[in-house]
Amino acid sequence: MNIKRLQESLEKLNEYTDGGPGINRLAYTNTEKQAKEYLKGLFEQEGLMVKMDAVGNIIARREGANPDLSSVAIGSHIDSVYEAGRFDGTVGVMTGLELIRSMNEQSITTEHPVEVISFASEESSRFGMATMGSKAMAGLLNPEDISDLTDKDDISLKDAFREHSLDIDKMHEARRSSREFKSFLELHIEQGPVLENEDKQIGIVTGIAGPTRFTLQISGQASHSGTTPMGYRHDALLGASEVALALESIAHSEASNDTVATIGVCEVKPGGMNIVPGEVDLKVDIRGTSAASREKVVTYLFNTIKSVERSRQLTITSSKLADEPSVDMSEDTIASLQEICDSNDYAYRLMPSGAGHDAMNMARLCPAGLVFIPSKNGVSHNPEEFTSWEQIETGINLMESQVLKSAKIVE
Ligand SMILES: [Zn+2]
CATH class of the missing domain: 3.30.70.360 (Alpha-Beta Plaits)
Structure with missing residues (x-):
């Protein structure tokens, strides 16, 4: 694990932003499309199979020793709200990339394939619907829910899709089955004040409100x-x-x-x-x-x-x-994350997530886990959003242990 390398890639990714204060990388914009291309390139450099699915999710796959086994997936999002911070979503996606780089460096082979997913349109800022990419993947998106969506400039989702080389009528093709996934993990900034105030490095989410x-x-x-x-x-x-x-x-x-x-x-x-x-x-x-x-x-x-x-x-x-009902995270995943925290002396707490995340939709497909790292002053959706590289590093180390445990290293 190389935090400097992750920092460089994350900062490069954040150069893909439209003007104005903070990060402005709204879903299905040209800028976001370029950011996806950049991301795709990074995964391809690592020798991964990378594709964009029918809703615009970027899926990078590192084969396992047995490609017929279900995948261990990790992911988050790179689209942003208006005037966003640098860490919301991006930390989770770049964590996946860093895990892949680290596995490649150490020539680790896993039993199960590992997938890194950058979900499309997690933020509702542009089209008024949140976690669109993971909803589509989990089969939770009805065509009638999205057919009339427009942004503030009256651009329809359909047209935005076309600009993105996507066809809205084929969105259902993004759907995947439970059989394809062994587990899903997401690392995200807390976006609230609890971890910082309680001096905790890690929040293991029990359920999403x-x-x-x-x-x-x-x-x-x-x-x-x-x-x-x-x-x-x-x-x-x-x-x-x-x-x-x-x-x-x-x-x-x-x-x-x-x-x-x-x-x-x-x-x-x-x-x-x-x-x-x-x-x-x-x-x-x-x-x-x-x-x-x-x-x-x-x-x-x-x-x-x-x-x-x-x-x-x-x-x-x-x-x-x-x-909407709340969504429980997997008890087994929670227990496993706790075990890793205990053995590494990470200060952690169990906590709910007040905000929605892609993990809540992925939980429909497979056992899902969501981990928070602290947000300075609890601030998010704001250019002031901050999590230190040291705090991010702890989060990545936890993710790495959990992914390798779940995907099983071939000795
Ligand atoms: Zn987010």
Whole structure:
């Protein structure tokens, strides 16, 4: 394992970015296409079979002693959000590359083939759908879910595919079967503050939280802010505030289950300084790996809504935007990762992932594992995103041990 070599390749990869602060390498753009070509070249230099599949995933395969055996796969993504950091996704893909280089250097032969996968369009920034590449691979993508997707410049996904030398009508060909995989592993930056604050080098993810999302429309009575005495008001924003604070308090009480709740969108209408708010639209995002805990938060939220409606004489309507199950990581993989951490004295903790990752879709195909390394100040999706090379090195060492254990070295 050569961290300097990985650093150089990762920095080169990050030269493929459109202008502006941070990294701008959005899915299916020309810049991302060039980055994929660069990546492909690196794997080809290592003597691997490399292909781009029907959804734009890059798959590099190092044959095993027995090519009929299922693959041990490792991967992440190289597409980015707008004004992204340098490490989100890229660390996981470059880890795969470094493992291959290291295996080649040591002339290691494995029983099982090893695949490195760079998943297409993991970020939802361009087309509004996240983890598209791994969804397609796991057979979780319906043609009707994607046929109407467009970006902010009204470019359709179909046209973006064509620019990428892909045919959207053939996307189903990216689907693979469970039989092809023995296991999947992903190394990713945490994108949160926990590891750094607890002084841990490694986070072994137990499950990936599913989101439950609602829009709430709170209707009161818009009126003159000067002439409507306090006792005569039906202020929608004050109702929304009560709902928001109640949501915070129930989520706090569910902290031991790692459930979190957020209201990230609040639109006040008509939105005048001299008008008592008549309507407020909220977007609520509740996430957790415990379905029971999430349910408890939702129930409390709707009880609060009823009581706020009564006490403030407001009308609150809701519609559910999403309710996705959480995904467990493989218990065997978790145990094996723990064992490696223990024997190498890596400071680690078990933790949930609040964010979605490609590993959650790959978990449909095979036992999957997800490992986090610390993010400085918990910052991500931001040019300030930072993980030290030393921290990355620990992550790679763990991945290397796990991949070799799973793929089995031929003595
Ligand atoms: Zn990512």
